[in-house]
Amino acid sequence: MTASGPSHGKGPSPLTEGPHRQAHVDPLAALRAPGDPPWDVYLTGTVFLDIVFTGLDSAPVRGTESWARGMGSSPGGVANMATALARLGLRTSLAAAFGDDHYGEYCWDALAQGEGIDLTPSRSVPGWHSPVTVSMAYEGERTMVSHGHEPPPEEPAPDCPPRARAAVASLVPGRPATWIAQAAARGTRIFGDVGWDDTGAWDLAGLSDLAHCEAFLPNAEEAMRYTRTDSPRAAAHALTEHVPVAVVTLGAEGAYAVDRRTGETAEVPAIAVEALDPTGAGDVFVAGFVTGSLAGWPLADRLAFAGLVAALSVQEFGGSLSAPGWSEIATWWREVQSVEGQDRAALSRYAFLERLLPEDAARPWPLRRAVPTIGFGRSN
Template sequence: MSPLIQAPAQFQAPQAGATADARFDVVLAGSVFFDIVFTDLHGVPSAGTEVWADGMGSTPGGIANLAVAASRLGLTTSLASVFGDDVYGRWCWELLEEHEGIDLSRSRRFENWHTAVTVSVAQHGDRSMITHGHPSPISSDALLGDGISSRTALTELGVMSSLEQEPWWLRAAGQGTRIFADVGWDDTGAWDPAVLEPLASCYAFLPNEREAVEYTRTESPLAAARALAAHVPLVVVTCGKDGAIGIDSATGEEVRVPAVPVRAYDATGAGDVFGASFVLGTLRDWPLEQRLTFSALCSALAVQQFGGSLAAPGWGDIADWWEATRASGDADLIRRYGFLQDVLPPERAGAVRRAEATFRLVDHFPPGRHSLSGGQGPAPRDENPVG
């Protein structure tokens, strides 16, 4: 870790206490998908063939990955999205609201509107996706037009830069909400740097290494992070099996942390879990290295199950991992994660744990949050993904 850059003069830290009394810790806006996830295919699909998979699960996806990940860590979470009135939309709504404890007061349901569906194929430590959907009948800005009281907001740059009028997140930023920005895949291959313009009003930017390198026209994740640090106070570049890089432009601090070795099964949603975990550490005023280290762990735990949002870990899963790690005697992990002893909840037996992914009637779920079951598959492989 070393202070390699100077803090740009235009960056200012959020005002202390500006959102101390906010109703929510996190507000999110975006599209919810009904995800069908296949794992461990017997082969690669090709024209005229049928391929069987040993594992399958169904979960709310898209922005729901972030919402569930944040809620599992105890952050009060509000989601503004559009849901169809079909069975997919009703199932996602009820699961998110009733079983994950996510506030949907800013979301809306529309009759005769089809919920977007994504089929995700997890193979060789990564995933490919096929999606069908229709344009949203209402914008996120309309859903959040009258403002919302939140300490942080997570949103995507592509959506942020496409709005002509002053968007909800910009008004929120002006009221002290810290904006954490992500960016989506550019299927045009243009990687237009203009997409990065909203970073001037953001607190943090969390792209993966491919996105960071492409948008900055640099040769490495570290070079990309340094280039992006000129545009936003805090940059985090996730680098898969190589961990993550973080640069705090306000202090000049630069940190690189390794990934956590786990048996990986499905990388769907790992980057979302990383982002939600990083927000938690930020709200708790943890040092940058601790935030990155914690986020690397949470994203690693997420890939041990398939199913995207429902594989997001809770404090119970983190406590289980810490106990197993201490018992294993792994000196390096015990040293790196010693801070968990001070941040884990005292009542670990009843702490929130992740669910396995399944598509069942919500009325038939066992009582209590995160106690779902289903979604079978074989033993996972050894990988080290971090988003």
């Protein structure tokens, strides 16, 4: 039986003014030492301005107008992963291009000032408009429409990628990224995810950067197509012929993982919550798994933690600003134990949280959340 999570029932709250409160739990505190890399995680990609509509009863119908009961705006794209990592207490560095429009300014400030993410490797591109995604959430899923252009090319800076414990890389078939091999050669642990293969080839040979990865985290459909297997669990085992750790997400069924080095396998069911917006939940899952991996947790704990933070994220609007922090995790853990009729065996999967959460970790929700629009308070 799956442990059920309490739904806090909050809608989007106004964007909090002032600097974001830094995570008050450092999952790597016991491991930090002089001479460590300056960053825990490095990542690069495209930052979008996400506009999310929720409360739709069904998909929009051609030729009609649909009204949504909720709306939120927040940084999206690679910002989803960066924010999730930072809110879990990891020192995060992001290389991305930002437009020099109001959208780009908002995204830059939200990430740098709001979340404490290092944007030293990033740049603002004059005359380039920010990519935008409109996401419509309904029936537990979402449909997205995006628009944007590739930013002008730029030679990589000499110190990019910076020294980091880990990096999250989005692998693209047939398009190896030079920085991945560079980072791996410097001892950075690479965690790879992947999107849908629009070419239809589904050939692992096309993912040449997989050779540099410690872990690979596709969803069930992607994993089965790449391995030509007929079950997600068989796919996970097949993937370990190419990468040490394979994690296959199973949607509402949870996730399954195999570690070839230790022989561990783990399967954790999803936490039942009332989903408001699933945008970015996959990114939050990866962030949770990376956090547990860097902290040296057992495979089952890493998988359970990743599923937990992903479940908490879908109860808020917007991809990046829906990511939970340690106070949300602590509040869930305290509240879920007080709910009558919980399956004690299911709850025991999360007992490892006790050693991570200080007594004062549970407090009111302090994190920035998505707002319907941006630019409030601007004078004409």
